[in-house]
Amino acid sequence: MYAVEVSELRKEFTHRKARRRERTTALAGVSFAVARGECIAILGQNGSGKSTLVRLLSTLLLVDGGSARVFGHDVAREARAVRRLVNRVSVEASFFKRMSARENLSYAARFYGLGPAATRERVPRILERVGFPLERDSAPMEDLSRGMQQKVALARALLTAPTLLLLDEPTTGLDPRSKREVQAFIQEVRRTHDTTVLLCTHDLVEAEQLADRVGILDRGRLLALEPAPDLRRRYAAPTLEEAFMVATGRALEDDEPDEEAA
Amino acid sequence: MRAVAGGVRLQGIALLGVVERNTYLVKRYGFWELAFFAWTVANTLTIVFIAKGVEATGGQLDVERQTTILLIGAVLWSYLGIVFEIITETVAWERWEGTIEYTFMAPLSRAVHLLGMGLFAVLYGVLRTAALFLVVAIFFGLEMPDANFTAALVLLAVASVSFVGIGMITAVLPLISPEKGAQLGFMAQGFLLVVSGVYYPVSVLPDWMQALSVISPATYALEGIRAAVLDGAGLGAVWGDLWPLLVLGAVAVPVGLATFRAGERYAKRHGKLKRSG
Numbered sequence: 001m002y003a004v005e006v007s008e009l010r011k012e013f014t015h016r017k018a019r020r021r022e023r024t025t026a027l028a029g030v031s032f033a034v035a036r037g038e039c040i041a042i043l044g045q046n047g048s049g050k051s052t053l054v055r056l057l058s059t060l061l062l063v064d065g066g067s068a069r070v071f072g073h074d075v076a077r078e079a080r081a082v083r084r085l086v087n088r089v090s091v092e093a094s095f096f097k098r099m100s101a102r103e104n105l106s107y108a109a110r111f112y113g114l115g116p117a118a119t120r121e122r123v124p125r126i127l128e129r130v131g132f133p134l135e136r137d138s139a140p141m142e143d144l145s146r147g148m149q150q151k152v153a154l155a156r157a158l159l160t161a162p163t164l165l166l167l168d169e170p171t172t173g174l175d176p177r178s179k180r181e182v183q184a185f186i187q188e189v190r191r192t193h194d195t196t197v198l199l200c201t202h203d204l205v206e207a208e209q210l211a212d213r214v215g216i217l218d219r220g221r222l223l224a225l226e227p228a229p230d231l232r233r234r235y236a237a238p239t240l241e242e243a244f245m246v247a248t249g250r251a252l253e254d255d256e257p258d259e260e261a262a
Numbered sequence: 263m264r265a266v267a268g269g270v271r272l273q274g275i276a277l278l279g280v281v282e283r284n285t286y287l288v289k290r291y292g293f294w295e296l297a298f299f300a301w302t303v304a305n306t307l308t309i310v311f312i313a314k315g316v317e318a319t320g321g322q323l324d325v326e327r328q329t330t331i332l333l334i335g336a337v338l339w340s341y342l343g344i345v346f347e348i349i350t351e352t353v354a355w356e357r358w359e360g361t362i363e364y365t366f367m368a369p370l371s372r373a374v375h376l377l378g379m380g381l382f383a384v385l386y387g388v389l390r391t392a393a394l395f396l397v398v399a400i401f402f403g404l405e406m407p408d409a410n411f412t413a414a415l416v417l418l419a420v421a422s423v424s425f426v427g428i429g430m431i432t433a434v435l436p437l438i439s440p441e442k443g444a445q446l447g448f449m450a451q452g453f454l455l456v457v458s459g460v461y462y463p464v465s466v467l468p469d470w471m472q473a474l475s476v477i478s479p480a481t482y483a484l485e486g487i488r489a490a491v492l493d494g495a496g497l498g499a500v501w502g503d504l505w506p507l508l509v510l511g512a513v514a515v516p517v518g519l520a521t522f523r524a525g526e527r528y529a530k531r532h533g534k535l536k537r538s539g
Contacts, residue, residue, distance in 0.1 A: 013533050055536070058367045062530045083369040094360030096283075098290040107286065110279020111368035113272030140290070156364070 001072050003196035004034040008066035011052050026052040028220040039197040041211035049220040050200035054168045058088050070164055087162035091169040093149035097142040101152045112160040126155045131181050147178030167199040202252045204240045218248040276370035280378025306336040306398050329402055334488050335460040341391040342451045348383035349429035350447035354436035363535050373519055380426030408494035417486040420507045424479035427514025434525035438534055454480050479510045
């Protein structure tokens with residue numbers, strides 16, 4: 001059984017433009033599979049459909065066509081079973097900003113059925129593992145740096161021991177040191193846990209370092225998904241960046257219109 | 263069987279998690295809670311003074327009784343405000359902070375999520391309005407020697423089921439529009455109380471408003487609580503108010519849940535849950 005099995009997955013959004021409703025295709029029939037324990041990275045520009053893919057797999061969007069299964073569970077029909085297996089870290093570390101890291105993690109743990117004793121034991125342990133200074137665990141999140149907030153976001157995702165970890169640009173906007181720490185932690189999680197990782201990024205080095213296979217998502221279409229050396233060979237490019245440019249005709253930094261503009 | 267027990271345990275812990283989260287939020291905004299309480303006391307005083315004002319301008323009335331009638335109306339107004347505000351504003355708040363995606367990704371059921379907020383709202387609302395009642399009653403020197411507070415609390419508890427159900431309905435709009443949606447809670451509070459005889463008997467309302475009062479749980483809560491506090495009516499005596507509240511509660515919660523779920527489906531279809539990214 002695959003950890004993730006996506007077949008002809010489609011998602012469209014409608015938005016108003018000068019009194020007319022227009023449809024934007026965020027995902028146009030994406031298919032791929034991820035083996036248990038594997039880490040795949042999806043490269044794509046802003047608006048390419050990466051976040052939509054992550055949101056569909058985490059049951060935050062409804063599928064318009066095709067199917068997506070997580071460990072055999074259909075994301076549309078067996079959403080609650082999927083939710084027990086999945087957690088996510090996104091580019092924005094979303095928290096109640098006046099609440100502390102410990103408080104945010106504590107209630108989040110309850111949502112996954114962790115009792116008070118297990119939470120008391122696990123929260124400081126996981127915060128320590130992600131390199132969060134425990135003396136700051138009672139400080140409001142708004143007083144923490146973005147790097148620290150992102151570490152708490154990682155801790156929140158790992159607190160529930162997900163078998164599928166969805167990372168949607170987890171290091172975007174972080175300073176180089178925080179970025180390295182977060183990447184090292186992702187590698188550690190892969191080494192020590194039975195966790196499958198789907199990483200969406202536009203950091204080519206990060207993709208190459210962390211992932212077993214790298215995919216290129218362009219305007220809602222998955223153009224390729226293979227090990228980085230194979231990808232470079234396929235597009236006869238010396239670097240992943242050039243492979244991306246050959247595949248899409250554009251640089252990774254160029255933006256597409258927001259895929260979920262609605 | 264074990265899977266079912268595990269599922270029930272998870273939902274039970276998650277329910278407490280929702281209560282825990284809202285407790286943290288109140289704690290973190292403790293100063294504001296005190297400020298709002300002071301404002302509620304001032305607001306309630308302006309209403310309750312009306313009885314003395316009418317007497318001072320030559321009106322003939324039992325000031326003590328009328329003051330208590332107005333106080334109960336003002337306290338229920340405040341209670342409804344807290345219940346609707348907590349349920350509706352928490353959803354709006356979650357949308358602002360972006361945490362709603364993480365709540366919706368978690369395996370807690372929507373019923374547990376919403377009922378958890380409702381449970382916290384009722385517990386916190388009862389504490390706040392009990393304090394308000396006490397402060398204003400002491401201020402006016404109200405004695406209420408015949409009051410049956412147990413019956414009044416039972417009525418409030420049963421009415422709260424309906425209020426939570428209506429709160430679930432009002433929580434839909436901030437899910438779609440966090441900027442303005444939370445205002446719906448205030449609108450629901452106003453509409454509900456104006457037809458329910460908050461400071462006057464329902465009989466003074468126009469016929470069409472009286473018809474609406476029949477389906478408002480606040481009508482029965484106000485009538486029953488006033489009978490319990492002013493005349494010492496027991497549960498048997500207020501049964502005429504209690505059974506409609508039971509019926510309305512049994513209808514309001516499923517309707518509230520269905521409405522919220524429909525809103526959630528709409529938001530998930532159109533990508534309305536995200537704040538950024």
